[in-house]
Amino acid sequence: MRQINFHPGIATAFALLFLSAPVADSVAFAGRADGRLDLYFIDSEGGGSLLIVTPLGESVLVDSGYPGAGHRDRDRILHVVKDVAKLDHIDHSVATHWHLDHFVNLPAVAACVRIDHFWDRGIPDPLPKNKRFRQQIADYRAVTRNQSRRLKAGDVLPLRSGSPPLKMWFIAGSREVIPNQGPPNPFAHLHRPKPEDKSDNADSLCFLLTVGRFKFLHCADLTWNIEAKLVTPNNPLGQVDLFMVTHHGLPLSNNPVLVWAVDPRVAIMCNGPTKGGHPDVIRTLRQAKSLQALYQLHRNINLPDDEQAAPELIANKEPTERCRGVFIKVSVAQDGGTYTVQIGEKGRPRLYRTRWILGRTQRRSTH
Numbered sequence: 422m423r424q425i426n427f428h429p430g431i432a433t434a435f436a437l438l439f440l441s442a443p444v445a446d447s448v449a450f451a452g453r454a455d456g457r458l459d460l461y462f463i464d465s466e467g468g469g470s471l472l473i474v475t476p477l478g479e480s481v482l483v484d485s486g487y488p489g490a491g492h493r494d495r496d497r498i499l500h501v502v503k504d505v506a507k508l509d510h511i512d513h514s515v516a517t518h519w520h521l522d523h524f525v526n527l528p529a530v531a532a533c534v535r536i537d538h539f540w541d542r543g544i545p546d547p548l549p550k551n552k553r554f555r556q557q558i559a560d561y562r563a564v565t566r567n568q569s570r571r572l573k574a575g576d577v578l579p580l581r582s583g584s585p586p587l588k589m590w591f592i593a594g595s596r597e598v599i600p601n602q603g604p605p606n607p608f609a610h611l612h613r614p615k616p617e618d619k620s621d622n623a624d625s626l627c628f629l630l631t632v633g634r635f636k637f638l639h640c641a642d643l644t645w646n647i648e649a650k651l652v653t654p655n656n657p658l659g660q661v662d663l664f665m666v667t668h669h670g671l672p673l674s675n676n677p678v679l680v681w682a683v684d685p686r687v688a689i690m691c692n693g694p695t696k697g698g699h700p701d702v703i704r705t706l707r708q709a710k711s712l713q714a715l716y717q718l719h720r721n722i723n724l725p726d727d728e729q730a731a732p733e734l735i736a737n738k739e740p741t742e743r744c745r746g747v748f749i750k751v752s753v754a755q756d757g758g759t760y761t762v763q764i765g766e767k768g769r770p771r772l773y774r775t776r777w778i779l780g781r782t783q784r785r786s787t788h
């Protein structure tokens with residue numbers, strides 16, 4: 422095993438010292454074709470919900486949180502869509518897989534805001550006998566007018582692309598992955614298979630979103646062995662700037678052979694107060710060579726503070742019953758060269774540079 426190469430406090434200090442600065446243009450609104458790529462990680466207490474607004478103002482809702490709880494997650498999503506991003510509709514919905522915290526709340530959201538196109542990994546055929554699931558799929562079919570379209574590994578979502586180009590490229594889905602091309606993964610030999618995961622997590626749709634040189638990896642709830650399938654023996658993904666920690670930070674996912682291969686600079690974990698945020702995953706992240714900042718949507722209330730993200734990088738610290746559901750926003754500059762991360766509407770944006778810009782700066786400084 423590799424050694425931990427820095428303490429999280431040092432990593433945070435490094436990020437603050439070299440990369441953080443108040444950014445005047447961070448309040449620019451998405452949805453107005455403002456040239457920025459905006460990502461809103463919406464808190465659903467350990468579910469999945471991400472709103473993407475492209476530089477040309479198109480929007481994609483990836484998963485829709487949990488149903489019920491007094492429409493808690495529906496209202497949090499609608500607040501971000503309408504009040505923060507100022508959208509009057511959503512162009513695309515992507516359901517990554519068929520679990521409660523990812524697709525079942527979609528009908529409630531779609532009842533309140535127009536959604537034009539629906540995408541998923543394909544509805545299972547035949548459906549399992551579970552009555553609740555059959556009803557959930559019936560509700561999904563009703564809201565999508567039974568016209569959702571299937572995405573598979575290798576597909577690209579049809580979004581308008583400007584300059585620099587934007588691409589939302591699906592790299593895994595239904596246990597299939599893109600061809601294993603690219604340079605050898607130096608961590609491939611560390612893969613230790615786990616028993617086969619027969620759940621729908623292993624079928625998750627995963628994507629790489631790029632604008633210019635900026636790269637964001639979202640693997641939904643993909644689990645251990647399929648993560649390895651994706652990046653061994655070769656790494657077709659390269660290194661990324663931003664990584665959504667997979668599966669809410671649960672240790673069934675976040676195989677080091679993937680995390681260390683993609684070597685993120687910033688990671689955001691969509692965990693809940695008692696779901697995900699597992700110490701094994703945090704340990705894996707801290708061993709990634711380039712990680713400069715780990716953000717969490719929630720403080721893990723069962724872990725001491727020094728075993729999770731720095732307090733100023735945690736969006737919500739309260740237990741669920743008192744939680745206000747603060748989101749984390751990432752906003753990527755028009756040229757893809759820098760991006761900011763801020764907590765909530767009033768949080769101070771911290772500035773980060775893409776790997777490419779950083780590498781170029783470092784190369785220059787050595788001449």
Ligand SMILES: [Zn+2]
Nearest residue numbers: 468469522642
């Ligand atoms: Zn999940």
